[in-house]
Amino acid sequence: MKTIKKQIANLLTASTMILLVVSAAFTKISGQNDPVRLGFIPLTDCSPIVMAKELGLFKKYGVEVVVTKESSWANVRDKILTGELDGAHCLYSMPFSVYTGVGGKAGSEMKIAMMLNVNGQAITLSNDFCGKVGFKQMNKVTPVVAAKLKAEKEVTFAMTFPGGTHDLWLRNWMSIAGLNQKAVKIITIPPPQMVANMKVGNMDGFCVGEPWGGVAVKQGIGFTQVASQDIWKDHPEKALVVNKDFSTKRKADLVKVMKAVMEACIWLDNPSNRKKAASIIGRAPYVNAPADVIEARLMGDYNLGCNQGTQVYAKDYMLFHKGGTVNYPRKSYAIWAMAQFVRFGYLKEAPNYAAIADKLILQDLYEEVAKSMKIKIPNDDMKPFSLTMDKTVFDPSNPAAYLKVVKR
Structure with a gap:
C-alpha cells in the first residue's frame, strides 16, 4: 500500500513539474515576463511616461x-506596428492617419x-518675419507670405507627421490666416531637428x-x-498608443502601465512639481533641452521673441490631467481629426468615422482603469464642440455638414 502511495505521489510530482515547465515555456513564448517597452519623442509632453x-x-x-528615446514619429509608428515597442507617447491623430x-x-x-495632455504646441516663424507680423496677427501673415512669393522665393513650413496634430494645427492656422x-x-x-533646420x-x-x-x-x-491653445483651447494632443497584440495578450500589464x-x-498637474519635472525632462537621455525653457512654458510663461514680450497662460497651458x-480618449476628437484629412485633401472620400474610432480607441478599458482609480469620466463625448480661434462648430455625428462650410 505504501509503495502504491509513493508511486502516486511521484506521478503527481512529475505531473506538477511538467505543468510548471509547460507554463514557464508558454509564459516565455507569450512574453508575459518581458519588460514593457515604451517609446517617446523628445518633447515636453513625453513627461507622463518619463x-x-x-x-x-x-x-x-x-x-x-x-x-x-525615438528619432521620429515614423520610427514610433513602425516600431509599434511591428511590436518592437509595446507602446509610446504619440500624436493622438496618428493612429487614424x-x-x-x-x-x-x-x-x-x-x-x-x-490621452496624455492638452495644449502646449506652437507655430514658430523665422526672424525674417520679425516686425512684419506679431503674435496672433493673422491678418498680417498673408501679405508677408505673399510678398515672399512675389519675390520668387519658396515659402516652406514644417510639421512632424502627415495627418499628425502638428500638421492639423499648422493647416488650421493657415486657413485662419487666409x-x-x-x-x-x-x-x-x-x-x-526643427530648430537646427530653421537655423x-x-x-x-x-x-x-x-x-x-x-x-x-x-x-x-x-x-x-x-x-496651439489659442487655435483650440484644451485641444487633444498626445496619447498613450499601444500595439494591437499587446492590448489583448498583455492587458493586465497595460492596465498597470495606464495606472x-x-x-x-x-x-x-501640481504646479509645485513642474520645476522638478523640467529639470528631469531636460536631461540628455530625455528631451536634451534647457530646463529653464521647459519650465517656463510648462508654467504658461511664454517669452514670444521678436520683442513681443511675454504671454502668460493662466489656465490653458499644458495640462496632463485636469480632474x-x-x-479620457474621446471618439469625437478622432472623428474631427479624420474630417481634417478630408478637408485638406489627404482623403478623397469620407472614411467610416465611427467604425474607425470604435476600432482604434480602447475607451472601455480606459473607463475600467479610471473607475478603479476613482477618477471621474467625462460625459461630453460625441457632443458638438467649437474651436477657439475660428469659431467653427463641429458635430461629430455630422462631419459632412461641417465640411460643407469650413474653409480649407
Missing part, C-alpha cells in the same frame, strides 16, 4: 518598463489607451510641441506667432 519611470510609479504598480492610409499602410492598427495651402511647401521634420534656412516656420518653440526664441532664430501614467499625469478631463 516621470512615471523616474518617480518609480511603474514599479509601484508592479510592471517593469523600459523607456526609450495610419489606419486611413494618410501616414502609413491603410488598415494598420495602433490602439489609443488614454493662406493658400497649395502655394506653400509643407515638409516633414522630426521635432528635435540653416530650410523653412520659414514650423509647428511642433514644446520646448522647441521656446528654444527657437532663446536661440534668437524664431518667434512664437501663435500657441502609473495616470498617477504621473496627476503629479504633473480626468484630459485623459
